[in-house]
Amino acid sequence: MSRPTVHDVARVANVSLSTVDRVLNGRDGVRQATQQRVRAAMKQLGYERDIMAANLSRKRVYRIHFAIPDGPNSFMRNLAAELDSHARLALRDRTEISVSLVPPFDGRALAADLRRAREQAVDGVVMVATESAEVRQAVSDLRGAGIQVVTLISDLSASARGHFVGIDNVSAGRTAAGLLGRFCQGRPGRIAIIAGSMLVRDHVERRLGFEQVMHAEFPDLQLLPPVEGGDEAARVDELLTNVLQDCRDIVGIYSLGGGNRGLRAALDRAKSSPRPLVVVHELTDQSRAALQDGVFDAVLQQDIHKEVASALIIMRNLIEAVPVDPRTGIIHTEIFLRDNLP
Amino acid sequence: MSRPTVHDVARVANVSLSTVDRVLNGRDGVRQATQQRVRAAMKQLGYERDIMAANLSRKRVYRIHFAIPDGPNSFMRNLAAELDSHARLALRDRTEISVSLVPPFDGRALAADLRRAREQAVDGVVMVATESAEVRQAVSDLRGAGIQVVTLISDLSASARGHFVGIDNVSAGRTAAGLLGRFCQGRPGRIAIIAGSMLVRDHVERRLGFEQVMHAEFPDLQLLPPVEGGDEAARVDELLTNVLQDCRDIVGIYSLGGGNRGLRAALDRAKSSPRPLVVVHELTDQSRAALQDGVFDAVLQQDIHKEVASALIIMRNLIEAVPVDPRTGIIHTEIFLRDNLP
DNA sequence: ATGAAAGCGCTAACAA
DNA sequence: TTGTTAGCGCTTTCAT
Numbered sequence: 001m002s003r004p005t006v007h008d009v010a011r012v013a014n015v016s017l018s019t020v021d022r023v024l025n026g027r028d029g030v031r032q033a034t035q036q037r038v039r040a041a042m043k044q045l046g047y048e049r050d051i052m053a054a055n056l057s058r059k060r061v062y063r064i065h066f067a068i069p070d071g072p073n074s075f076m077r078n079l080a081a082e083l084d085s086h087a088r089l090a091l092r093d094r095t096e097i098s099v100s101l102v103p104p105f106d107g108r109a110l111a112a113d114l115r116r117a118r119e120q121a122v123d124g125v126v127m128v129a130t131e132s133a134e135v136r137q138a139v140s141d142l143r144g145a146g147i148q149v150v151t152l153i154s155d156l157s158a159s160a161r162g163h164f165v166g167i168d169n170v171s172a173g174r175t176a177a178g179l180l181g182r183f184c185q186g187r188p189g190r191i192a193i194i195a196g197s198m199l200v201r202d203h204v205e206r207r208l209g210f211e212q213v214m215h216a217e218f219p220d221l222q223l224l225p226p227v228e229g230g231d232e233a234a235r236v237d238e239l240l241t242n243v244l245q246d247c248r249d250i251v252g253i254y255s256l257g258g259g260n261r262g263l264r265a266a267l268d269r270a271k272s273s274p275r276p277l278v279v280v281h282e283l284t285d286q287s288r289a290a291l292q293d294g295v296f297d298a299v300l301q302q303d304i305h306k307e308v309a310s311a312l313i314i315m316r317n318l319i320e321a322v323p324v325d326p327r328t329g330i331i332h333t334e335i336f337l338r339d340n341l342p
Numbered sequence: 343m344s345r346p347t348v349h350d351v352a353r354v355a356n357v358s359l360s361t362v363d364r365v366l367n368g369r370d371g372v373r374q375a376t377q378q379r380v381r382a383a384m385k386q387l388g389y390e391r392d393i394m395a396a397n398l399s400r401k402r403v404y405r406i407h408f409a410i411p412d413g414p415n416s417f418m419r420n421l422a423a424e425l426d427s428h429a430r431l432a433l434r435d436r437t438e439i440s441v442s443l444v445p446p447f448d449g450r451a452l453a454a455d456l457r458r459a460r461e462q463a464v465d466g467v468v469m470v471a472t473e474s475a476e477v478r479q480a481v482s483d484l485r486g487a488g489i490q491v492v493t494l495i496s497d498l499s500a501s502a503r504g505h506f507v508g509i510d511n512v513s514a515g516r517t518a519a520g521l522l523g524r525f526c527q528g529r530p531g532r533i534a535i536i537a538g539s540m541l542v543r544d545h546v547e548r549r550l551g552f553e554q555v556m557h558a559e560f561p562d563l564q565l566l567p568p569v570e571g572g573d574e575a576a577r578v579d580e581l582l583t584n585v586l587q588d589c590r591d592i593v594g595i596y597s598l599g600g601g602n603r604g605l606r607a608a609l610d611r612a613k614s615s616p617r618p619l620v621v622v623h624e625l626t627d628q629s630r631a632a633l634q635d636g637v638f639d640a641v642l643q644q645d646i647h648k649e650v651a652s653a654l655i656i657m658r659n660l661i662e663a664v665p666v667d668p669r670t671g672i673i674h675t676e677i678f679l680r681d682n683l684p
Numbered sequence: 685a686t687g688a689a690a691g692c693g694c695t696a697a698c699a700a
Numbered sequence: 701t702t703g704t705t706a707g708c709g710c711t712t713t714c715a716t
Contacts, residue, residue: 018704019703054694057693175677339516347710349709371685401692
């Protein structure tokens with residue numbers, strides 16, 4: 001009739017509740033023979049543990065730590081704000097969220113924070129990864145301590161992380177190229193690429209995907225080597241201004257990192273004609289305005305709200321040892337034109 | 343220290359557990375004065391009821407009914423499959439899902455199914471809406487019986503539905519126009535529009551958005567009146583073949599409903615040169631192949647998995663009377679080019 | 685109008 | 701190695 005309980009299992013297996021519990025939770029002190037009987041009973045009845053009841057009884061609280069980059073980057077600021085708002089709601093689900101802001105592009109700083117999280121004995125850590133040996137070591141230590149690890153937005157290569165939540169950055173780069181190439185149609189010339197840092201995997205992957213498609217499908221367009229603006233507006237402005245002065249035949253720009261305020265400033269100052277077609281990442285007040293003004297042509301975006309929500313769901317499943325639906329972590333890259341701004 | 347419980351409230355208010363419970367659940371049989379005291383205690387302690395514990399004790403099961411269109415349309419078939427897979431997992435969360443397939447574009451049939459759901463006294467109904475007076479009446483009856491209603495994919499206008507889960511279809515139409523217009527760049531000519539039926543709101547809205555942007559931004563392109571193919575491949579093939587014969591200057595096609603197998607067949611047969619640019623909805627085996635073969639140029643998509651997941655989350659919140667985050671229901675329209683196929 | 689006590693499914697301290 | 705018992709926070713008879 002209704003779902004079988006531990007009582008049913010105990011009765012069928014002819015043992016007490018505690019014995020069922022011991023088997024259920026893999027605690028020792030149960031004879032092999034008895035274990036068999038209990039397991040058989042569970043299978044026979046199709047028993048599935050009621051996690052809510054279990055959590056109630058053990059007064060369990062999930063403690064999840066987020067390590068995200070600090071700095072003026074408005075994308076990361078939004079992320080921090082998002083976490084704050086989730087923190088309140090999550091309490092209802094017995095989930096306690098802590099957040100620490102670590103210096104960006106700094107593997108040592110991130111590793112140090114992960115070490116701290118391990119000492120606090122949290123249940124899981126979610127982080128925006130920076131590639132570095134220290135970080136990989138710290139992650140491996142976390143896993144060793146039975147702490148779940150999820151990477152968010154920027155992944156860690158070949159690491160022992162449990163899951164990644166974010167967009168497919170190679171695909172995002174390819175999308176940018178597909179759009180930019182089609183928008184530039186026919187017009188030959190050069191394409192400038194602006195990155196934040198090649199130390200973070202998301203930027204590396206976007207560049208890779210972009211170049212793949214550009215080379216294969218739009219051979220008339222010649223790619224300049226990427227410049228690294230550290231996601232900072234001032235630096236991006238300076239670098240791009242130089243580029244625009246050096247090359248008068250730039251027909252397209254792909255900005256795959258932050259600092260787009262600087263990008264726009266440089267464009268406004270240069271007043272090229274015809275203006276270059278521009279594809280950037282992350283919808284902010286700046287990029288939205290630029291889209292409306294016809295200075296940017298497309299903005300690729302990842303929905304931070306969904307990313308945080310997915311990360312939390314995955315974390316819970318990981319901690320509860322429930323199988324994780326791989327689709328949960330996949331966030332589609334959203335594309336905004338001036339026509340479909342929300 | 344840890345979250346206050348009913349016991350704490352009872353102690354502070356100087357009443358018994360049952361009295362606290364009565365106030366908490368709005369049951370009568372409590373003097374005004376006592377109610378005040380209890381409420382004051384709750385406020386003072388910052389009490390928030392533990393829903394999991396509550397559900398455990400009342401052995402509550404959420405019963406949610408889905409009413410979705412039947413038919414050969416592969417998009418709706420995917421939806422049905424998605425629901426099946428969710429049905430198993432949802433059991434873990436004390437949620438029981440029932441599904442019924444109703445004839446498409448048929449308001450009476452849908453209304454009849456809704457009536458049946460009401461008699462079954464389910465907790466909530468999720469439906470892909472068809473516009474009709476009967477349906478609006480049935481929805482209003484459901485709400486009257488305290489049953490939550492969520493529309494999925496296609497909304498109901500000015501109805502008493504609790505929430506809508508799906509993409510912004512006006513915006514999707516605008517996106518299609520933005521892309522098609524830019525892809526056609528310069529080339530003047532006519533644009534064909536293929537719809538399923540103007541009885542469903544999503545199609546109406548897509549058309550609206552498409553025409554808005556086309557008129558405003560691409561006045562060189564002239565729009566043909568939409569043809570209605572009922573989301574059936576054979577019908578779409580036939581209609582489009584006629585259109586292509588009548589007008590030799592078709593530069594673009596927007597298919598905003600189903601039956602894209604027929605669209606492709608007609609295009610393959612017509613062999614126009616240069617081939618028209620094509621934007622369609624829903625990524626299926628057919629449309630994916632057409633994208634790869636360079637017959638379609640962009641596919642707009644809604645992620646059914648996420649839509650079902652969101653609908654379930656919203657339903658639970660609605661039933662538990664927890665405030666619903668409006669962002670939960672908003673599903674972004676995904677855009678696929680040949681370059682970013684998953 | 686109010687309260688005492690048993691129980692939801694699971695866990696944990698303590699006996700045996 | 702196994703079992704008994706008392707909760708977790710909330711709801712629900714059944715008394716008073």
